[in-house]
Amino acid sequence: MSCHESNAPAILRFALITVSDTRTTATDVSGLHMANLITANGHEITSQSIVPDEPTKIKEVIRSQSASADVLCLSGGTGISRRDQTYEAVSALLDRTLPGFGELFRLLSWQQVGSKAMLSRAIAGVYGGLIIFCLPGSPKAVTLAMEKLILPEARHLVSELRKH
16 A cells, blocks of 8 residues: 555445436446446446436435545546536536546547547536546446546545545
C-alpha cells in the first residue's frame, strides 16, 4: 500500500447506477459487468439500481447513496441524444470535477473506436464524500473505464478525498 492509500480502506464500497429508459435487471449487461469487475478486485457493491434518464430521478438516487458508498459509478446517458441527460444531472451536483477522467477516457476510447470517442460526455467528480464516475452504457466502455482508470485509482482517490 502506498502512502497515498493509507487513509483509504482496503475494500471500497461501490454504488452502481444504470441510467436507461429500456434496460431491466435481466438486460443490464453493462451494470452486471461493472459489478463483476468491482467484486473481482475485492471491493463491495452496496447497491445497484436502474433509473430512467431523467435528471430529477438521477439526482435523487445519487443523494441517497452519498452516505453508504465511497465510489458511485453510473453507466448510460452520456451521449448526445435528447434523452441522454446524465451529464447534466451529475454535473449540477458536483462540488469538484475531475476533468482528467473524461479526457483520459476519451483518449483511450479514441484508441479503440477512433473519432466516435468525441461523442462521449464521460465525467467524474466529487459530491460530498463520494467519488462519482459517469460512463457510457456500452460494456466495452465500462470495461475500458473500470480496468484502465477507475479500479487502478479508486483507493488513491478516496484517500485524497479523506485528507484534512
